[in-house]
Amino acid sequence: MRLILTYFIGLIFGVGIAVSGMANPAKVINFFDVAGTWDPSLAFVMGGALIVTALGYRFVLKRPAPMMSASFQLPTRRDLDPMLICGSALFGIGWGIAGFCPGGALPALGTGHSQVFIFVAALIVGICVAKVLQATLTKRASAQA
Amino acid sequence: MFETAFTLFQSLGGGALIGLAAVLLMVTLGRVMGATGILAGLLQPVSLLDWSWRAAVLAGMISGPAVVLVLTGQMPAVQVPVSTTMLVIGGFIVGIGVTFGAGCTSGHGVCGMARLSPRSIAATLTFMITMGLTVYVIRHILGA
Numbered sequence: 001m002r003l004i005l006t007y008f009i010g011l012i013f014g015v016g017i018a019v020s021g022m023a024n025p026a027k028v029i030n031f032f033d034v035a036g037t038w039d040p041s042l043a044f045v046m047g048g049a050l051i052v053t054a055l056g057y058r059f060v061l062k063r064p065a066p067m068m069s070a071s072f073q074l075p076t077r078r079d080l081d082p083m084l085i086c087g088s089a090l091f092g093i094g095w096g097i098a099g100f101c102p103g104g105a106l107p108a109l110g111t112g113h114s115q116v117f118i119f120v121a122a123l124i125v126g127i128c129v130a131k132v133l134q135a136t137l138t139k140r141a142s143a144q145a
Numbered sequence: 146m147f148e149t150a151f152t153l154f155q156s157l158g159g160g161a162l163i164g165l166a167a168v169l170l171m172v173t174l175g176r177v178m179g180a181t182g183i184l185a186g187l188l189q190p191v192s193l194l195d196w197s198w199r200a201a202v203l204a205g206m207i208s209g210p211a212v213v214l215v216l217t218g219q220m221p222a223v224q225v226p227v228s229t230t231m232l233v234i235g236g237f238i239v240g241i242g243v244t245f246g247a248g249c250t251s252g253h254g255v256c257g258m259a260r261l262s263p264r265s266i267a268a269t270l271t272f273m274i275t276m277g278l279t280v281y282v283i284r285h286i287l288g289a
Contacts, residue, residue, distance in 0.1 A: 002173075002174075002198065002200075003197055003198065003201040003230045004203070005173060005204070006170070006173070006174065006176045006201040006202050007201040007204055007205040007208075008205060008210075009166050009169045009170050009173070009202060009205060010166070010171065010201060010202035010203060010204060010205020010206045010207075010209075011165040011205035011206070011208050011209060011212065011216075012162050012165055012208070012273070013162070013163055013166035013167075013178060013202070013205065013206055013251075014205055014207065014208060014210065014212075015159075015162055015209045015210020015212050015213060016159045016160065016161070016162030016163035016164075016165070016166060016209075016215045017159065017206070017209060017212060018159070018165060018209045018210045018221035019154055019155050019158060019162065019221070020152075020155060020156045020158070020159025020160050020161035020162075020163065021149070021152055021155065021159065021221075021222075021246075022159070022163075022250075023210070023223060024149070024221070024222050024224055025179030025221055025223070025224065025225050025226060025227070026147060026149050026222075026224035026225070026226045027149040027222075027224075030147065030148075030279055031228060031288030032151050032276050032277040032280040032281075033147075033280050033281075033284060034277070035281060035284075035285055036147070036284055036285065037148050037149070039149045039150070039151055040151055040191040041149075041151055041152050041153070041155075041156040041251045042156070044153055044156040044157045044160060045157075045159055045160040046254060046255070047157070047160060047162040047164070047218040048157040048159070048160025048161040048163070048164060049160040049161070049167070049171075049255045050160075050164065050166055050255060050258060050259055051161075051164065052160075052161050052163075052164025052167075052168065053164040053167045053168060053255050053259035054259040054260075055163070056164065056165070056167070056171070056172075056260075057167075057168065057171060057198045057259050057260060059254075060168060060172045060210060061171070062248045063172070064171060064198065065175065066171065066173055066174055067172060067173050068173045068174055068239070069173070069175045069176075070175075071175060072171070072175035073175055073176055073177070074177065074260070075177070075247070075257070075262065075264070076271075077264060078213040078262065078263050078264060079264070080263065080264060080267050082265065083245050083246070083247075083270055084245075084246055084247060084264055085176075085246075085267065085268070085272055086245060086267055087176035087244065087245025087246025087247065087268075088242065088243070088246035088248075088253070088267075088268040088272045088275075089242070089246075089271050089272065089275045090239075090241055090246070090275075091159075091238075091239055091242030091243050091246050091249060091272045091275075091282050092242070092271065092272035092273065092274065092275030092276035092277075092278075092279065093238055093242070093275050093276070093279045094234075094235045094236070094237070094238030094239035094240075094241075094242055095165035095235070095239055095272065095276045095277070095279075096235075096276045096277070096278070096279025096280045096283065097227070097234055097235035097238065097279060097283070098227060098231060098232050098234070098235025098236055098239065099226065099227055099235070100182050100232075100235070100236070100239070101180075101226065101239065101249050101250045101251075102184060102239065102243060102249045102250075102251075103179075103180035103181075103249055103251035104199050104250070106152040106180055106184065106185050106195030106203060106206045106207065107169070107206040107209040107210060107237045108206050108208060108210070108221075108223050110206070110207040110208060110209055110210035110211055111210045111220055111221060111223050112224040112250045113225070115223070115229070115232060116223060117237070118229060118232050118233060119235070119236040120236070121203040121236070121239045122232065122233045122234075122236025122240065123184075123236040123239055123240045124188065124240065125222065125236075125237055125240060126238065126239060126240015126242075126244070127181075127184065127185055127188060127234060127241075127243070127244050128188065128240075129237075129241060130190065130240060130244035130245060131188075131202050131241070131244060133241075133270055134244065136247070138210075139241070
């Protein structure tokens with residue numbers, strides 16, 4: 001039951017990504033190409049998603065707990081650290097080079113386009129390398145402490 | 146190949162669906178709808194129960210284009226205006242970046258910004274700026 005429900009939630013997300021144009025790197029890159037072939041669509045994707053999520057979260061997070069789980073699992077940190085900023089800066093650079101972000105690429109796998117599989121494979125390698133690096137850095141930091 | 150049409154209603158409607166999915170995942174499982182977190186959790190399973198909801202969400206996401214095909218008679222367009230080498234380099238850098246930055250467009254840009262999280266607002270501004278600069282450098286300075 002829980003899995004069928006989460007499948008449909010993923011499906012709504014996937015349809016949203018596909019319909020909005022976020023699965024299309026040409027469109028995503030054009031949003032940022034203000035000096036060239038500018039396409040403002042992405043602003044409306046973000047706008048639509050943000051309005052619905054902000055309103056929805058206001059009601060949902062007033063509940064004592066989610067419907068099918070013991071508690072809400074929200075990030076609690078509020079501080080800005082160099083890792084967050086450097087990581088995000090790197091993400092933007094990679095996004096600009098390839099035109100895909102993870103949320104756009106995962107649903108795009110469903111189109112069967114071979115280039116999407118190449119991007120996602122490289123993305124997974126990047127995540128794994130970063131996880132190993134992160135673990136090494138944490139170990140070193142705790143050894144020094 | 147580089148020209149794309151401005152799609153006001155599809156983008157707004159698609160965005161609203163992305164938001165709806167985020168709200169539904171929060172009200173049922175109490176989880177953030179972040180593509181990075183969902184994928185990373187699939188690669189590093191903590192328990193079968195945790196792994197299974199991530200796999201179900203991913204399966205749903207991947208089914209999205211097929212549903213669009215059935216409803217509209219057209220597969221959503223995927224135009225890749227960059228070389229395979231750029232895809233591989235870009236994908237690798239994105240993987241490193243989203244792991245250290247703890248999120249991507251869906252996690253920070255939608256779910257985090259909707260909660261007014263200072264970390265997500267800073268992360269989103271940062272990756273939007275570096276994305277824009279990268280596109281400018283590649284297209285207009287290097288002329289690729």
